[in-house]
Amino acid sequence: MSRLTLFTQSLWRRWMRWIPVRILSVKHRPKISAHLKSLDPHDRYLRFGYPATDEQIDLYVEKLNFGRDDIYGVFNRRLEIVAMAHLAFSVDPQWTTCAEFGVSVDQKMRGRGLGARLFERAVVHARNEGVALLFIHALSENTPMLKIARKAGARVERDGSESDAYLTLPVANIDSQVNEMIEEGMADLDFQIKARAKQFSQVLQTLQEVRKGVRESRHKSSV
Template sequence: MDPSITSNSQTTATPAPDRLSWVPIRSLAERHRERIASHILSLSESDRYLRFGYPATDEQVQRYVESIDFDRDEVFGIFNRKLELIAMAHLAYLPLPTQPEAPATAEFGVSVIHRARGRGYGARLFEHAVLHSRNRGCERLFIHALSENAAMLKIARNAGATVERDGPEAEAWLKLPPDSISSQVGELVGHQVAEFDYQLKLHAQRLNTWLKSVSEVKAHMGETDRAASE
């Protein structure tokens, strides 16, 4: 089993509050590798163990990030107001040997930084992965996790997945319904709104940076004027 697709355990031990009934989830691409690396490197040793199945070193994390195939897989994340990647999921498509163009199964892995836990982000990313997989013709969603990864397994069970434990490891299988007009439209609208949300945060960040620069210039000019008058 590929350890890169196991999951961080403490994604959402607390039910998501009502205010998080919708969360902007944005697709990530090649240009986001550095942010993905920063996100995973910020995880503690124990969190990396739960995410990868072993306490991944910085070098192993970098190799994992560099190995992500954005042409084949899907990676999506949640950004805060400072445009920090606080939660991300990796959806790896596993095609049928006889039909390599048809992804019959998708494997799901997720991680959430420590200070952003308890907000339901793991569950929201899982729901997004289910919708995304359905719309690409996947028949099943698969999760490989440590048996102690109670939060991730709870998310899977709540979605109706069958969970099988084998010693320290567990596997969860969720049968996906076929796509529909509703699921296709839902994903499209979600993508557009998430992109709009990201652009708003980006503009707000640029505006704050500009205002800070103006404030520093004014402060410097004031100090210069005072010095000249003395």
């Protein structure tokens, strides 16, 4: 087997495992709200530190500052958000190089690396934005989140039922900047492909319903 073939196969395997992460905007508020409301009470407790009600989730989504912070999402084929992350940049003048990370994943989509992928994506952007310290506040029982942080090299400090993780980020370089640019482009392309596929599916479903209606009409007229 040639080196070119091996290289091509390697790229293909990486592409098949790749999880596209898209930057969300104001127009995605309804989808963000739907995702968070789909979490059960325990998952809401892990995400927010308290069992947030639907009204509290609406308030959280309404207050999201898309101009200052970065919100990331993973979409399924129905263009529903199945995982999202919030990278909140510090507004304290003394901590301008700090940011906080929070993540949530649909229960049915866990165990597929979505949380780790969102964390990886947020780290790259935070690094390129000059963030030197990434902070994660989580309940001590939120072992998946703390595991992701530890694996990335974060220092985790536990204080009873709560834990704080601190990850020192390296200075941005050409590789990190190019990597983020490629990530954004590929994620946008993936979303457009899913959007076209959904539109085609809807058109096909409509045509099938029309054909079914025509057949039923013919059957009735022949009786």
